Amino acid sequence: MSTPNPRIAVFGHKVSSSNIPEIEHFSDLSSLLAAPIFDVLLLDMPAAYAGRVLRKLRSTPAYRYQLVYCCRDQDSWCEALGDGTCPAETSEIKMLWEIWRERFNLFRQGSAPERFEGRVLSWLWLRADAHVYALRDPEVPQHYRYPLLEALADAEQVNPFVWLSLMVQHDWLEEGVLVDRVRLCSDCGSGRLNYIDVCAECQAMDISRQPSLHCFTCGHVGHQESFLKDGVLLCPNCLNRLRHIGSDYDRPLENYRCRSCQAFFVDADVQARCLDCGLSHAPDKLRIREVRDFHLTEAGRFRCRQDFNDRSIDHFGRLNLLGGKDFFELLTWQLQVVRRYKQPAFSLIGLRFVNLAGTLARLGEHRGHAFIDSLTDRLKESVRETDRCSRSTEEFFWIMLPHTDGKGLEFVAQRLSQVAELFSAPEVSDISLRVVSFTAPGDLLEKEDGELLLARLASELI
Structure with missing residues (x-):
């Protein structure tokens, strides 16, 4: 039986900065989840804690789609999983909830889709101008993650980047803002790469920047220390004394010396070594991935309207x-x-x-x-x-x-x-x-x- 007003609960501290009367208050997440499901939740806590709570709530079927607002500052997790800043008036919450409820009731008499793609598309469709946001996280190998996809995946093993690419091919999701462009290991796909200088001749890593001299008489090139003899400059090859730079000798462009093969060279080669699998790659051989936000297309909205069941898909098919x-x-x-x-x-x-x-x-x-x-x-x-x-x-x-x-x-x-x-x-x-x-x-x-x-x-x- 539908209710004229949403059931609102506050999780955290009392909401003192709004005109919303506190209907029920919880300070413990287990107590909230044990209570009957609320239509709207207000999180009154710092952003770091609100993000953690949102991760738990969106992974719980009871609050997977419900409206959840943050009453204080928001971090990236709050933006990716929440519904924005808490409205100041109860009337505004009621209006937003009525729109949400009307859409939710289209899903098989209020039962949300069971498949992963249906859950994600439905979550986006239930909210105006919702996005799948990318979140920078140095703890993951690819440097970025999609919190919404992780929260809605349940026990399914989903590769977010592959899945999003597939949804774009189906024209159900559309690429949005370009967040970043990352380079990944060509073998394991990790973004944890160490760029190192190596010898241009033997590819050894043991190289050093070292000043060198070039004798004009015999053409010998060597490091500067080998030319010093009793405080004067002597070519170690032809033993001629080097007095004037520009006429007797000069300083070549080769500034690097390899301690393994003794080669001199101007610029070192660069290798990208994967810190996860250990393989080395030339930088131009790395995989380049664009990290973007995503939002629903017109085709995606149509699919949501059609309830995700086979009859409706065939209807449009x-x-x-x-x-x-x-x-x-x-x-x-x-x-x-x-x-x-x-x-x-x-x-x-x-x-x-x-x-x-x-x-x-x-x-x-x-x-x-x-x-x-x-x-x-x-x-x-x-x-x-x-x-x-x-x-x-x-x-x-x-x-x-x-x-x-x-x-x-x-x-x-x-x-x-x-x-x-x-x-x-x-x-x-x-x-x-x-x-x-x-x-x-x-x-x-x-x-x-x-x-x-x-x-x-x-x-x-x-």
Whole structure:
């Protein structure tokens, strides 16, 4: 049975800097976990302690998705696992909780997804503008970790970097801010590397910077000490006295001497030695990894709306939805084929549902979800099995029609125009449909690829 107000608990000290009445207070984590689940938790403790508590809470199924706010300063763990600073008023907490609850109730009548990818995507979708944040940590071999993925993994063995790359390929997550660029051992993948100077000839590590002299008479080069004899400079090779620098001798550029092979050289070679596996690598042979934050894409949000069950995924699967990158690449390939062979013709239709995002927000999650279902059903009637679709934003929908010329395009566009009948109801009357089309090879522009084509057509829909 749903409650009109969230059950709020304070963990730590009493919240004195806000106007939120303390409903229940806990100073012991075991007592909190033993009590009935609260809707909202307020952590009133220093950031270092709050981060540790958040790690425990997010690893516990009961508080995996719940709203948890930090009432004091926040560190990186708090930012990665918490919901931000504690709101000052109870009304604000209630409003945020109602939005959260409405979304959470879409998951199989309030039961959260069981698979790891579903847990992560759901956690992000339940919060506005949530991210998977990278946290710098010298204790891990790669120097960075993703606290949210670790907390939601349970007992599963997950490689965060590989998993995030896979989610980007599926177009469910999108790369965000570039946090850092690290170099890793090519063998074991560790970032614990020691860069050392070695001899340019024999690669020995026992080298030293040592001044040397060059005799112009015989060309001998040696360290400076070997030229000193009874307080004067004598070449140890030809025994000529060296009086004037520039005419009798000079100082060569070779400043390093190897104690193993006695070689002289200007610059030492550099090796990167892995402190974990012990192997040495040339710096240009190291693996380079970009560390980024990540956030949900439009496709990821759609997957969350569809409850992660097989029926819903198939429901959208019949629209043959492709991620943005895959759709760009397929469209570019079609353009290349037509540009070279002039056939077969194909067409592209762009639909913009103006004010769709605002209308869905006003309808709420449940009614908006039902409206999206009806809209998808109507689109499905017009999309053929061989067509491919994609969404670039909440309002933009693209359909690629292989083997479809101008006449075929007119027929499909006529069927798609019937979608606008859904917007006759008063609650969705703010939505309007705009359509743009393209047919190749007739509408081809020189050197235009798939991404540029979509951008040009999208500008006609604004």
